[in-house]
Amino acid sequence: VYSLNGNTGLCTVAVDAMGGDHAPDEILKGAAEAAARGVTILLVGQASLLEERIAALNLPRMPIHDAPDVIGMDEQLKAVRRKKGSSLHVAARLVTEGAADAAVSAGNSAAIMVVSMLECGVQVGIDRPAFGSMLPTVKDGCFLLDVGANSVVTAENLVQFAIMGEVYVRLARKIDRPRVALLSNGSEDFKGTKEIKEAGELLRNIDMNFIGNVEGNHVFEGNVDVVVCDGFSGNIFLKGVEGVGLFLFDLVREEVTRDIVGKIAGAALSPAFGRIRRRVDYQEHGGAAVLGVNEVIVNCHGRSRARAITTSILQAEKLARDRLVERIGEALHHDDAEARRGSRIVRALHLRGEKV
Amino acid sequence: VYSLNGNTGLCTVAVDAMGGDHAPDEILKGAAEAAARGVTILLVGQASLLEERIAALNLPRMPIHDAPDVIGMDEQLKAVRRKKGSSLHVAARLVTEGAADAAVSAGNSAAIMVVSMLECGVQVGIDRPAFGSMLPTVKDGCFLLDVGANSVVTAENLVQFAIMGEVYVRLARKIDRPRVALLSNGSEDFKGTKEIKEAGELLRNIDMNFIGNVEGNHVFEGNVDVVVCDGFSGNIFLKGVEGVGLFLFDLVREEVTRDIVGKIAGAALSPAFGRIRRRVDYQEHGGAAVLGVNEVIVNCHGRSRARAITTSILQAEKLARDRLVERIGEALHHDDAEARRGSRIVRALHLRGEKV
Numbered sequence: 001v002y003s004l005n006g007n008t009g010l011c012t013v014a015v016d017a018m019g020g021d022h023a024p025d026e027i028l029k030g031a032a033e034a035a036a037r038g039v040t041i042l043l044v045g046q047a048s049l050l051e052e053r054i055a056a057l058n059l060p061r062m063p064i065h066d067a068p069d070v071i072g073m074d075e076q077l078k079a080v081r082r083k084k085g086s087s088l089h090v091a092a093r094l095v096t097e098g099a100a101d102a103a104v105s106a107g108n109s110a111a112i113m114v115v116s117m118l119e120c121g122v123q124v125g126i127d128r129p130a131f132g133s134m135l136p137t138v139k140d141g142c143f144l145l146d147v148g149a150n151s152v153v154t155a156e157n158l159v160q161f162a163i164m165g166e167v168y169v170r171l172a173r174k175i176d177r178p179r180v181a182l183l184s185n186g187s188e189d190f191k192g193t194k195e196i197k198e199a200g201e202l203l204r205n206i207d208m209n210f211i212g213n214v215e216g217n218h219v220f221e222g223n224v225d226v227v228v229c230d231g232f233s234g235n236i237f238l239k240g241v242e243g244v245g246l247f248l249f250d251l252v253r254e255e256v257t258r259d260i261v262g263k264i265a266g267a268a269l270s271p272a273f274g275r276i277r278r279r280v281d282y283q284e285h286g287g288a289a290v291l292g293v294n295e296v297i298v299n300c301h302g303r304s305r306a307r308a309i310t311t312s313i314l315q316a317e318k319l320a321r322d323r324l325v326e327r328i329g330e331a332l333h334h335d336d337a338e339a340r341r342g343s344r345i346v347r348a349l350h351l352r353g354e355k356v
Numbered sequence: 357v358y359s360l361n362g363n364t365g366l367c368t369v370a371v372d373a374m375g376g377d378h379a380p381d382e383i384l385k386g387a388a389e390a391a392a393r394g395v396t397i398l399l400v401g402q403a404s405l406l407e408e409r410i411a412a413l414n415l416p417r418m419p420i421h422d423a424p425d426v427i428g429m430d431e432q433l434k435a436v437r438r439k440k441g442s443s444l445h446v447a448a449r450l451v452t453e454g455a456a457d458a459a460v461s462a463g464n465s466a467a468i469m470v471v472s473m474l475e476c477g478v479q480v481g482i483d484r485p486a487f488g489s490m491l492p493t494v495k496d497g498c499f500l501l502d503v504g505a506n507s508v509v510t511a512e513n514l515v516q517f518a519i520m521g522e523v524y525v526r527l528a529r530k531i532d533r534p535r536v537a538l539l540s541n542g543s544e545d546f547k548g549t550k551e552i553k554e555a556g557e558l559l560r561n562i563d564m565n566f567i568g569n570v571e572g573n574h575v576f577e578g579n580v581d582v583v584v585c586d587g588f589s590g591n592i593f594l595k596g597v598e599g600v601g602l603f604l605f606d607l608v609r610e611e612v613t614r615d616i617v618g619k620i621a622g623a624a625l626s627p628a629f630g631r632i633r634r635r636v637d638y639q640e641h642g643g644a645a646v647l648g649v650n651e652v653i654v655n656c657h658g659r660s661r662a663r664a665i666t667t668s669i670l671q672a673e674k675l676a677r678d679r680l681v682e683r684i685g686e687a688l689h690h691d692d693a694e695a696r697r698g699s700r701i702v703r704a705l706h707l708r709g710e711k712v
Contacts, residue, residue, distance in 0.1 A: 236593050
């Protein structure tokens with residue numbers, strides 16, 4: 001019915017047009033920009049409303065798949081599970097059914113995780129999916145996971161996060177052997193929770209460029225590509241970093257409006273500040289990918305405006321084209337044949353299972 | 357023997373002259389500056405070395421208490437416990453014995469916590485002492501604890517941290533009813549670990565200005581005075597914030613040396629950047645206080661230079677003069693008489709004990 005898989009060679013992305021603080025207008029604008037860049041868009045939401053807003057915003061027509069329900073930003077997960085007709089459920093289902101190759105939503109992230117698991121299923125070999133997010137650093141960027149899905153984790157969960165993060169960074173940044181570390185309260189092996197120490201032992205026995213523990217301040221120094229942590233610490237870390245960034249920009253703004261010298265110098269530096277802001281702005285870095293489910297699902301920040309939506313759609317499209325899910329599956333299983341040859345990854349993953 | 361309690365009316369601070377990356381020179385310079393501001397200093401360390409360095413640095417004479425041993429920055433805690441003759445042990449012991457009113461060290465923070473507990477004892481009513489640290493915010497500052505002593509905490513530990521943090525901020529910032537919050541991965545009551553949710557319930561039943569959960573980004577907005585968390589998350593949060601701050605300053609430096617416009621504007625804004633840097637610089641905010649032991653002990657950053665040492669000595673002196681330890685004791689016990697009248701604090705603290 002839809003003009004899926006257009007002649008651009010790019011994948012189709014289902015976009016939840018109803019999720020997020022600025023839905024649907026900013027979502028529609030962001031989707032239109034991604035469409036202009038060649039991505040086939042499939043909007044999901046209340047069709048009549050979306051048609052009306054597209055016309056009001058003077059945007060080009062985009063295919064719409066109707067979804068009667070909407071999930072609120074604060075909706076309880078029990079209610080979320082039952083709302084099978086929500087734009088989020090339908091978007092994820094369209095990917096599972098093959099009508100789209102990836103889905104993007106700026107809705108409630110807990111809901112996105114639950115719906116991704118329900119509609120797409122969890123990957124074989126993964127116990128708990130995770131959210132991963134790219135942070136800016138002095139060099140290229142650092143991928144942090146889990147940033148919010150799992151408040152409590154086991155050592156095996158952390159090992160699985162490490163494997164998924166490594167695959168993600170290999171694809172996203174074209175690095176062969178990303179440096180992987182555990183986020184801890186000290187760089188020595190004996191620092192951290194019981195789970196971190198156990199995960200460190202397991203990771204040292206895997207064929208991976210595991211460099212040990214890193215502390216929070218080292219994440220930005222450009223010497224590590226994947227940083228693994230539980231979702232509670234990851235969330236607190238990510239939001240703290242975001243908060244202090246905004247705080248510092250506020251201080252700068254205060255200073256450059258203080259007097260005439262400040263105003264002139266501030267105006268002269270305005271392009272420089274713009275470059276810095278873009279470099280640290282989450283809107284430029286795409287959304288948080290759901291890792292460990294059977295499809296590519298990207299969660300944008302709830303406050304996302306059009307630009308962040310476009311970035312996330314392009315990111316989701318690329319991850320689908322790079323076959324993220326299959327690559328994670330390969331890394332996890334590595335495969336039965338290799339397992340029989342004694343693949344170290346498989347052994348490490350089963351290490352504790354054997355002991356039990 | 358020493359000229360303790362001079363005629364300035366200020367307290368005596370024992371200074372571990374051997375701990376920290378820049379010991380003893382920067383410690384000595386910082387101590388001399390604090391002495392110049394009226395604090396009675398009692399240096400602790402290898403007397404002959406310290407005398408030699410004081411002479412070489414042309415500093416005024418300060419009383420020295422000899423301590424033969426030194427604790428290394430990476431020394432294992434088992435070894436630390438046994439090194440009773442270390443400058444750190446001796447400094448803490450001098451406070452317990454009444455020869456000084458507070459102690460300051462820039463040594464290994466795990467060692468400082470262990471030695472403080474051993475030499476000064478844990479306060480009655482406290483199960484686990486904590487490190488607390490003041491962060492800059494858009495308004496006055498926010499006190500975060502625990503920032504590293506306890507990787508794993510119970511709900512009761514968090515409640516005790518909240519009480520200690522509230523007292524600290526009442527004294528340090530002269531606020532009557534500091535706003536206290538739990539650091540969590542969402543502001544709703546149902547967000548967070550089991551321990552956080554339990555602690556939230558307990559804190560809601562205490563006579564305290566408890567405002568619920570805060571997320572990492574809200575810490576800097578100036579709407580909360582005390583933020584409570586486990587030491588693992590607190591450490592990661594603090595270091596992440598420190599790391600991203602340095603990263604942003606690096607980006608600014610890069611931009612203002614990029615071209616001639618940047619250089620001129622950067623030079624014009626140099627005093628402004630200086631003001632911002634001072635506002636966020638940990639060296640201006642004092643060290644991390646050990647809360648929950650029977651004496652005032654302040655732990656400076658290992659990288660501390662003279663200025664940070666001076667700030668921390670002044671901070672320790674003030675906390676001793678404000679009788680931090682007694683004030684915490686009062687808040688905890690509130691007191692036997694009040695407990696008999698059914699003090700809600702005491703009830704909350706014993707809530708789980710009764711259930712068991």
